[in-house]
Amino acid sequence: xxxxxxxxxxxxxxxxxxxxxxxxxxxxxxxxxxxxxxxxxxxxxxxxxxxxxxxxxxxxxxxxxxxxxxxxxxxxxxxxxxxxxxxxxxxxxxxxxxxxxxxxxxxxxxxxxxxxxxxxxxxxxxxxxxxxxxxxxxxxxxxxxxxxxxxxxxxxxxxxxxxxxxxxxxxxxxxxxxxxxxxxxxxxxxxxxxxxxxxxxxxxxxxxx
Amino acid sequence: xxxxxxxxxxxxxxxxxxxxxxxxxxxxxxxxxxxxxxxxxxxxxxxxxxxxxxxxxxxxxxxxxxxxxxxxxxxxxxxxxxxxxxxxxxxxxxxxxxxxxxxxxxxxxxxxxxxxxxxxxxxxxxxxxxxxxxxxxxxxxxxxxxxxxxxxxxxxxxxxx
Numbered sequence: 001x002x003x004x005x006x007x008x009x010x011x012x013x014x015x016x017x018x019x020x021x022x023x024x025x026x027x028x029x030x031x032x033x034x035x036x037x038x039x040x041x042x043x044x045x046x047x048x049x050x051x052x053x054x055x056x057x058x059x060x061x062x063x064x065x066x067x068x069x070x071x072x073x074x075x076x077x078x079x080x081x082x083x084x085x086x087x088x089x090x091x092x093x094x095x096x097x098x099x100x101x102x103x104x105x106x107x108x109x110x111x112x113x114x115x116x117x118x119x120x121x122x123x124x125x126x127x128x129x130x131x132x133x134x135x136x137x138x139x140x141x142x143x144x145x146x147x148x149x150x151x152x153x154x155x156x157x158x159x160x161x162x163x164x165x166x167x168x169x170x171x172x173x174x175x176x177x178x179x180x181x182x183x184x185x186x187x188x189x190x191x192x193x194x195x196x197x198x199x200x201x202x203x204x205x206x207x208x209x
Numbered sequence: 210x211x212x213x214x215x216x217x218x219x220x221x222x223x224x225x226x227x228x229x230x231x232x233x234x235x236x237x238x239x240x241x242x243x244x245x246x247x248x249x250x251x252x253x254x255x256x257x258x259x260x261x262x263x264x265x266x267x268x269x270x271x272x273x274x275x276x277x278x279x280x281x282x283x284x285x286x287x288x289x290x291x292x293x294x295x296x297x298x299x300x301x302x303x304x305x306x307x308x309x310x311x312x313x314x315x316x317x318x319x320x321x322x323x324x325x326x327x328x329x330x331x332x333x334x335x336x337x338x339x340x341x342x343x344x345x346x347x348x349x350x351x352x353x354x355x356x357x358x359x360x361x362x363x364x365x366x367x368x369x370x
Contacts, residue, residue, distance in 0.1 A: 008315075008369040010362060013334040016309045016316065017233045033249045042256040047221065080219035089260055091219035 034094040044088035046097035047080075052109050053204065054197040057174075059105070061098045062087060065119030068171045069105075071193045087123055105174065111204065114141035116175045129166040136167065139180045142205045146184050168192045174201065217265050224252060227272045230336065234273065237319065238280035238331045241309070247283050251276045273338075274346040277328050284324040318368035325349075326361035333358045 037043050046061045058076065060068040060083055067087060070079045083091045100118055107113035125133060135153040139145045147160040147167075156162070167178035173193055179201040183189040191198035202208040218226075231251060235244040254275050262271065309316075319327060329347065332338040333354075340358070344351040 008366045010334040012315065013237065013330065016237045016313070016319065017335045018236060018309070033252055036249055036253060037256055040253065042253065077222070080221060084219035085216060089217040089220055090256060092221045092224065092256075
């Protein structure tokens, strides 16, 4: 290199820009971006996480209501991609629109709420699962029903297995209480979020000692 | 961005994938004091238009095109702003890297550049973007971009002599 050592080099420009930790620097700007975006009505699906006795929960809320609750071992990319395709690609972290849903869930986990009053967005629920989950929603806090009970209540008495599958893909667990449905012999059988979570929820509700 | 074959990724994924680059661009293109605001305006504009994006494969170019327009607009509005001083975002505890020295005379020199030169120089030498790519995202010809970068660097060298 024959350039004079004190002449400005193109690479000198880089010293003005944050390099490696630029992500962290940019992240600082994000909370106010979330607030502004939500206030302008530009967030069609607002995301927030919250702690709970069954692990961190991802809560997704649209203008119509709560659309998804996901557990921390669910594949976050898949959950977001599904929301993007089936609701709107404007899926974004924004705490404020989720406040009401998170508050009701916190009250539930503290044992102070036995019924959810929040609005539900049923867009991710198909017609059959919709029937199943409506029937399931009539099983109250502290009560249990069997898959066969639910099948009978939707007038498909032979469909206990299909009921199980519909509950397994419930996009709004806890709030649409698929955890209250157990096997014919009273065994817990399965749960979309894993048996440990089902047990914890049923203990919290006093259905299980 | 897994599992999005051709479709639009969730905006959150797009934001996470691009925020560092956009922020690095804006810090130099509009200055550290204005960068947060320009960053927000860039992504707010992106949210407005996002559902109608036609080419999901080119989202990274698309967001830098928006950021470039914001930088040029902001620069015009704020062209008489002073050199960044005390309020450079620089508290290391919050994760900002080796804060660029606000007293660095290079800031003053960069501020002297006309907006399109400044933006072109930042794309070329901060983000190492090719001339063809810069032309595409700035909506000008490659020849114009080369001239912008050349003149911008020439001016910077004079100012830094």
